[in-house]
Amino acid sequence: MGSISWDRQNGFTNEPYWKDATFYQVYPASFKDSNGDGWGDLPGLISELDYLSDLGVDVIWVSPIFDSPQKDMGYDVRDYQKIYAPYGSIEDVDVLLRESHNRGMKVILDLVVNHTSQEHEWFQESRSSKDNPKRDWYIWKPPRYDADGTRIPPTNWRSYFAGPTWTFDEHTQEYYLHLYASDQPDLNWENAACRKAIYDNTMRFWLDRGVDGFRIDTVNKYSKRQDFVDAPVTDPNSPHQSAPEMWCNGPRIHEFIHEMNREVLAPYEAVSVGELSNTPDPRQVRPYVSAQAQELDMVFEFSLIRLGTGNILGPKYIYQPFPLSKMKTLTQKWQFVDGTDDAWTTVFVENHDNARAVCRFGDSSTPELWNKSAKTIALWQVTLTGTLFLYQGQEIGMTNMPSSWGIEEYKDVESTGFYEEAVQSGDPELIKKTLHGLGHLARDHSRIPFQWDASPNAGFAREGATPWMRVHDEYKSINVARQRDDPDSILSFYKKALTLRKEHRDLFVFGSFTLLDPEDESVFSYVKRDIKGHTDKMAVVTLNMSGKQQMGTDVTSILGDGARLVVSTQEGSKLVDGRPVLKPWEGRVYVNH
Known part of the structure; x- marks a missing residue:
């Protein structure tokens, strides 16, 4: 947990810099393509650092760039010490760090250590034999058999991406646990050698190169209950049941996070922000972010940003309309700290896992209402207590994919998993509701290419390139170039609002x-x-x-x-x-x- 007091505008203060910093999340595949292969990259990001600095960004959070088969857009890491080639190289990271630091901005990377790719060398060793030294670095269990002698998984748990959390491995005749896709086996944090390897290979390696900290993925899922029992049946139509109580905020989680801080984060004064799902009570959150506890600097809690979604697992994409009063209540609930508090909180309304804020909390039905509501959302965000996080495109009011686009435009493993599950049900009404929900809520909406200008491919990639995701139909009317010099634009308002937040930090930040x-x-x-x-x-x-x-x-x-x-x-x-x-x-x- 960093203790250095610093901010770009006023020099040193009596607070760590990250409290009143503006963080900006870059989803690199969709930010800027420098070489025409249709995939955003680190040189593209580096080329737009002046844009971020001019906006008022203090810290850049770069979503996963490590080597990966990309089954889940880099959240399936194959090698923590290599960069996925389409993004660039380790040397490009060095340039990003140097050029950002030269502009007074810091850089944090996305740390994914609940699971790896099944192609990671650790898992390849683990699955090679039951007596391999790394066998216990992942979670393996023998099969069960039903009354008919049919093999079934060790538990009935449902994964986040639909289907079971267990996959049978023919080679050793056991199942391995994966809370997400079968390509993403969970690491076993109960194993001390595994934890040490995580600290050395995935954290110290990058901190030694000058990275300023981490956004830590799925941070409260490292400690699973060790009895591995079935979850209660809440969906009698499915063999797989929602079971987050089996792996969220488990019995040793605070021990593990405190150890991570003591061993790595604190010695480097690295800033840390953890992804804390399924933790809807501030009393549960405080132990993670209390300065006295010495675990994390701050966390993302998702009650507010998940408004409109169904249950987190089964009917997640069955859209649930909500009144403003509910949004108010949740905002109030998570404004549970102030500048005198031992704990700290975050402020955000967009990220790579959620649809666009102006479509969910505002009104994008007409250009006029789109402009006005995006600014009002901006004012709501910049006046809330805590550390502010923006997501790329939020500052120009980027919108959801057009409703005319078909399911073929959805690339995300979660979107396609829920849609395929609905199709397999054979229920036309469920298919219809799922498509409707995806149109409001899918993660894909936040991942379409960034809209820089009105040139072909929205300036994301050169003319003639084929972007990995389709460019939005409205890119000619919603882009940076059009808004940059327009005093009435959403971009201009964000710059003014971020300045206001700094000038009145005593009110709005603390x-x-x-x-x-x-x-x-x-x-x-x-x-x-x-x-x-x-x-x-x-x-x-x-x-x-x-x-x-x-x-x-x-x-x-x-x-x-x-x-x-x-x-x-x-x-x-x-x-x-x-x-x-x-x-x-x-x-x-x-x-x-």
Whole structure:
């Protein structure tokens, strides 16, 4: 856990730099292709570092770039010390680090150590024989047999990508565990030698080259329950049952994460942010991010970003509409820290595993509403307490894939797995609902090529190249070049909003959060207070998240007659009896200083 106090604008502070830093996630396959092979790469990313710096980015998070068969877009690592050739080379990583550091930006890599690819040399050794020294580096179990003598898996658990969590290996006549695809066998963190190899081969190797830290994939799944029993049957129509309680936040998880911090993260002062799924109670999250516990700096919790999805495993892609009041309640729930707290939190509304925010939380039905709602979402995000994470394309309002695109355009292993499962059910209604849900929620939406300009292939790849995913139909109207010099663009607003966040960090990064009018289904308002500085400085954020004019909260009753408007997503600052008249999808922030 890093203790160096640093920020790009104001020099050293009394807080670690990562608290008020703006992190920006790059999905490298889709960011910028430099050589015309249709696949984004590290030289392409390096060529746009000035763009990221100008936006206001402090830390770049690079999604997996290690050598991989790409069964799950790099989350199936074949070799942690090599780069997947289409991305570039280790030397390109060195250049990325040097050039980013020269611009005052830091770089973190995606660390995937719950599982490897089945092509990783560790697994090849593990499956070679039952007495191989690395046999216990993965989780192997003998088969069971039903009453008819038919071989069945060791447990009835369902994987995240549909189907069982166990695959039978003919060579040694045992099953291996994989929470995700069968190509991604789970490492056995119970084995100390395996943990040491993880620390040496996957962490120290890159920290020694100058990497500033890690986003740590599936961080709370390393400790599985060791009794390996069946999960309760909640879906009688499937032989595979949802069972996250068997592997999330397991009995030794805090021991393992504390060891990781003590052995590797702390000595390098490396920043850490863990992916913490299926942990919906802040009381469960605190032990991971308490400074006293010395485990992780921060984590991603997904209750808010998963709004609209069904159950995390079975009906995940059966879309569930939600009211604004639910979004408010979840926002409030995860604003559980402030600048005086021992723990810390994150702020995010997009990533590589979720669809586009403007389509899920805003209104992209018309160009005008798209522009307005994307800015209001931006204002919501930059005024929340915690470390802010943006995802590539969020800053220009990139949208979901067009509804006219067919299932053939979906490339993600999860999307295709859920669709194939629906087809195999033979239920036309389930197929229809799954397609509808994928259209709202699929991971593919966030992975289409970045839209740089109106040239062929949206400037992602040179003309004549064939991008690995289809370029969005609207790339000529939604792109960086069109927005860069437009003061009314989403991109321009993000730059202004990120600057505002830095200028008022005492309120927006470190301040306390108080929700107003939780039941209002159109206007989202809250108060931010300077707790850390022990001043009377306050801000009122009031956001009209509807397509109709609304009255905002009574600003003057909270801030007094000296309430000052510091930012609005639209022109105009009319107050009626102390309340702002909010245009459709307008957001404003008032302060008393």
